[in-house]
Amino acid sequence: MKNDCDIYAEKILSGKIKGGHFAKKMVERYISDLARQGDKKFPYRFDLERAVRPVNFIETMCYHVRGEWASRREKVHLELWQKFIIMNIFGWICEDGYRRFVDAYIKIARKNGKSFFAAAIGLYMFIADGEHGAEIYSVATKRDQANEVFHVAKQMVDVNNNFAGFVTSFRNNLHITKTFSKYESLSSDYDSMDGKGIHYASIDEYHAHKTKDLYRVIRSSSGSRRQPLFFVITTAGNNLSAPCFEDESYFKRILDGYNHNESQFCAIYDMDKGDDWRDKKNWIKANPNLGVSVFQKDLDTQYRKASDVLTDQNEFKTKRLNIWLNNRSAWMSSDIWNRNIGKFDLSEYDGHDCVCSFDLSMTTDITAVTYLFKDIEKEKYIFHHNFYIPGSNIIEKERCDKVPYRTWEKEGFVNIINGEIIDYTVVCADIIKNAKRFKIKEIVYDPYNAGQVTNTLEDAGIQCIAVKQGMGNISPAAKEFHTQAVAGRMVHDNRCMDWMIGCTDIYQDTMGNIRPLKPKYNQTGKRIDGVITSIMALSRFLVREQAEAKPTISFF
Numbered sequence: 001m002k003n004d005c006d007i008y009a010e011k012i013l014s015g016k017i018k019g020g021h022f023a024k025k026m027v028e029r030y031i032s033d034l035a036r037q038g039d040k041k042f043p044y045r046f047d048l049e050r051a052v053r054p055v056n057f058i059e060t061m062c063y064h065v066r067g068e069w070a071s072r073r074e075k076v077h078l079e080l081w082q083k084f085i086i087m088n089i090f091g092w093i094c095e096d097g098y099r100r101f102v103d104a105y106i107k108i109a110r111k112n113g114k115s116f117f118a119a120a121i122g123l124y125m126f127i128a129d130g131e132h133g134a135e136i137y138s139v140a141t142k143r144d145q146a147n148e149v150f151h152v153a154k155q156m157v158d159v160n161n162n163f164a165g166f167v168t169s170f171r172n173n174l175h176i177t178k179t180f181s182k183y184e185s186l187s188s189d190y191d192s193m194d195g196k197g198i199h200y201a202s203i204d205e206y207h208a209h210k211t212k213d214l215y216r217v218i219r220s221s222s223g224s225r226r227q228p229l230f231f232v233i234t235t236a237g238n239n240l241s242a243p244c245f246e247d248e249s250y251f252k253r254i255l256d257g258y259n260h261n262e263s264q265f266c267a268i269y270d271m272d273k274g275d276d277w278r279d280k281k282n283w284i285k286a287n288p289n290l291g292v293s294v295f296q297k298d299l300d301t302q303y304r305k306a307s308d309v310l311t312d313q314n315e316f317k318t319k320r321l322n323i324w325l326n327n328r329s330a331w332m333s334s335d336i337w338n339r340n341i342g343k344f345d346l347s348e349y350d351g352h353d354c355v356c357s358f359d360l361s362m363t364t365d366i367t368a369v370t371y372l373f374k375d376i377e378k379e380k381y382i383f384h385h386n387f388y389i390p391g392s393n394i395i396e397k398e399r400c401d402k403v404p405y406r407t408w409e410k411e412g413f414v415n416i417i418n419g420e421i422i423d424y425t426v427v428c429a430d431i432i433k434n435a436k437r438f439k440i441k442e443i444v445y446d447p448y449n450a451g452q453v454t455n456t457l458e459d460a461g462i463q464c465i466a467v468k469q470g471m472g473n474i475s476p477a478a479k480e481f482h483t484q485a486v487a488g489r490m491v492h493d494n495r496c497m498d499w500m501i502g503c504t505d506i507y508q509d510t511m512g513n514i515r516p517l518k519p520k521y522n523q524t525g526k527r528i529d530g531v532i533t534s535i536m537a538l539s540r541f542l543v544r545e546q547a548e549a550k551p552t553i554s555f556f
């Protein structure tokens with residue numbers, strides 16, 4: 001009689017359940033291992049009775065604690081793919097009777113029940129695995145993330161009266177006095193893990209780990225245990241230098257048969273190379289719970305948003321489709337930027353309110369100054385840019401940067417200043433002259449190396465506001481700039497600025513914060529100075545608009 005593992009394997013390989021390459025390789029490994037039983041070179045056997053124990057425990061003792069099923073107080077019903085993973089981890093036994101798999105790597109997209117899955121297995125290891133003094137931990141780089149899994153486990157205990165007689169539930173601890181076992185959360189305070197004898201650790205969102213330090217400490221804390229389990233569960237991320245990406249490459253080689261590690265279980269649900277991420281038929285490969293806890297309507301909504309906004313697209317690809325990306329990526333498509341290219345007569349804004357921003361370059365590079373106005377009738381933000389570049393070696397600069405600076409000067413897009421360096425007195429003189437033409441409410445600037453310029457401007461009676469370009473300051477402003485660009489609510493009329501937009505890469509951290517990456521000086525032909533000044537100017541303009549309407553919190 002076929003068990004749930006056999007049924008799932010058959011459906012994946014027949015195509016009744018659509019799976020990616022590595023889902024197929026996972027079930028092929030299971031089938032191959034079944035055939036290898038009895039071989040002296042393969043000292044493992046599949047014990048069906050032990051395989052179904054955790055499945056029965058979870059489906060009998062665990063209740064849903066979130067969403068519509070929780071409101072109806074329904075018990076957990078595991079899907080076939082979940083049963084396959086659990087039964088493999090717990091069903092394969094060594095000759096000495098202990099479990100074969102010590103490490104498990106599970107890669108599934110967001111909303112597929114990662115926290116529930118890790119918590120339910122943790123409860124089984126805590127209560128029913130027969131380990132005296134079991135130490136169970138949910139682990140992550142940050143306390144909030146570690147608590148996410150622990151609190152799901154705690155809620156499962158709290159809603160089931162059957163646990164009340166022997167499991168004591170505290171705010172940050174589950175405890176069984178009879179077996180001296182405990183379940184807690186841990187974050188990346190490595191020293192706090194000394195002396196622990198870990199029986200089970202769930203490592204959540206491994207993609208966010210910058211180093212292997214936390215994992216190594218956890219992995220080395222189980223010396224006194226016969227059959228510990230280290231359960232890594234994660235989505236893809238946006239840092240190809242992260243240990244998760246490196247380890248996943250190794251796990252994929254295990255599934256492809258190039259590497260051999262009999263104690264490592266791997267379940268990788270992701271898109272295949274060459275798959276079109278826009279094709280909805282492929283989304284189930286990264287979402288085995290599609291139609292259960294993952295809803296097509298929600299994916300469609302997120303996809304529509306991702307189609308226009310690059311940062312949302314990156315988030316959709318990594319978190320909902322499990323596609324690894326580099327955290328450095330092009331920011332804005334030409335299609336979006338073209339919505340914001342237009343012509344205007346600057347004289348129409350004489351006497352109008354204006355926010356100015358400047359970004360001082362190295363003295364041999366480009367300095368940018370941006371003036372921002374609001375056209376009430378057109379409901380547009382109008383950007384006027386002045387770019388300054390030294391004239392010395394201008395032909396070589398054109399060759400390196402691959403842009404026609406001299407032509408742009410003739411067209412009024414840049415100012416080529418005689419000499420080898422930028423003369424900041426010229427920049428100041430232009431700003432002071434324009435302050436008589438426009439109502440410059442304030443000038444925003446990066447304080448680095450700007451003392452000479454700001455002193456001159458303040459002496460001329462112009463208010464200057466220093467803004468450091470850290471992630472906390474620049475991320476909300478950059479996102480707002482992109483939002484305005486998508487809506488086509490800006491007007492830029494400078495070809496040099498158009499070029500700089502195309503030069504702009506962004507860095508996105510694991511929290512979704514973004515910042516434009518300044519190209520390394522003299523190592524690339526890219527420049528983004530006008531992008532930085534535009535972001536700063538728009539942010540301050542919006543802050544001023546909001547302040548006039550009601551009290552608000554500044555981006556800066």
